Amino acid sequence: MxxxxxxxxxxxxxxxxxxxxxxxxxxxxxxxxxxxxxxxxxxxxxxxxxxxxxxxxxxxxxxxxxxxxxxxxxxxxxxxxxxARHGGSELPPPGPWTIDPAHSTVAAVAQHLGISSVHGRFTDFSGTIGIAAGDLAQSRVEAVIRAGSIDTGNAMRDAHLKSADFLDVEKYPEITYRSTGLSEAGADRWTVHGELGLHGVVRPVDLDLVHLGTGADPWGGTRAAFRATTDLRREDFAMNYNQVVQAGIAAIGTTLRVELDIQAVRGTSLPAV
The missing domain is CATH 2.60.40.10 (Immunoglobulins)
Incomplete structure (x- = not known):
């Protein structure tokens, strides 16, 4: 009862x-x-x-x-x-916002052997968000990820991912994303349209975005939180390495699920803490 x-x-x-x-x-x-x-x-x-x-x-x-x-x-x-947090149904106030790497995560998940997943993240990245004052479709996102900062919790696997078989970090040290537009996808949901530069290839990539809310932080600033996801096919970015363990089953999945948990601080600089 x-x-x-x-x-x-x-x-x-x-x-x-x-x-x-x-x-x-x-x-x-x-x-x-x-x-x-x-x-x-x-x-x-x-x-x-x-x-x-x-x-x-x-x-x-x-x-x-x-x-x-x-x-x-x-x-x-x-x-x-x-x-939903107060203010979560709309985008944050207009103006520049700076992504806070200390409180953000750029992660990717790949299938392994067809039965489980391997999780990794990039530990070195930066970016800015510009919320347009009038037409929200004109809002912009730019981000740079240092490819060599990949961390899957295994040094041998990380070394292989940094090699020419995958990210080839010596030749392509940066992964870039630049938005080209923004469209509403429902209550508190948005689609960020943009171009991803990865492994020497630039392709259109859309992000499914949720604004989680905006509020004050302990250092006198204002923060906004977002969660964004997308799926990438490795072959679209000329990363075709694989091992087949049995018919139809690859050691490493061809699709990456990208998961972004982002905190941004209003303004063009970050607090010292």
Missing amino acids: GLTARIRTRDGWAVSHAVVTVTDTTGAQVLRAEADTEGAVRDATPLAPGAYTVIVTAVGYAPAASSAIVTASGRAEVGTVTL
Whole structure:
């Protein structure tokens, strides 16, 4: 009996201070419960059969509301409720923003032997974001990644990835991305259109972007958070090395899933901390 729910941020973190309020069709409150440290709500108070509105609130997040139908069981199973940071449905304020490498991650995932994944990241990168004041489509992103900073947690594998079989970092030390436009893809979702320069090849690459929110930092600045993903085919960038372990199964997958978790600081410089 009662209410169950899971409260999460858009990137999957538990919201431990969330409050869930349930109201009936007259607007009267019939139940109020708080999420635990795991973002879970479990309240055993039985609810009478009928239709209810479930409202989830948390400091720093936009409220979320949904409908719930309670049957004779007396249970309201809300499932996972995702909260967006205040300001997450729109892009950050116009002007220049600088990517903070200390609080950002540029990662890639490749399939290995057809049964598991290998995760890697680049540890040396920089970039800027320019949010247009008028036409948001004119907003711009530029980033540079040092190819030799690849880190998969294995020195032998990293050396192979830096070799001419893959990144060829001596010949192509930088990976670049320059946006060419921006288009809205839904509520708080955007598509960044741009060109990726990798291994001596420049190709159009779109990023699926979510703005996670904007807020103040402890150093007197303003930060914005984004998550972006895209898939790349290695052969599109002239990286064709592979070993076939059995018919149809390659040692290393031909598709890379790129995952970007980005914090940007408003302005053209970063704080000392």
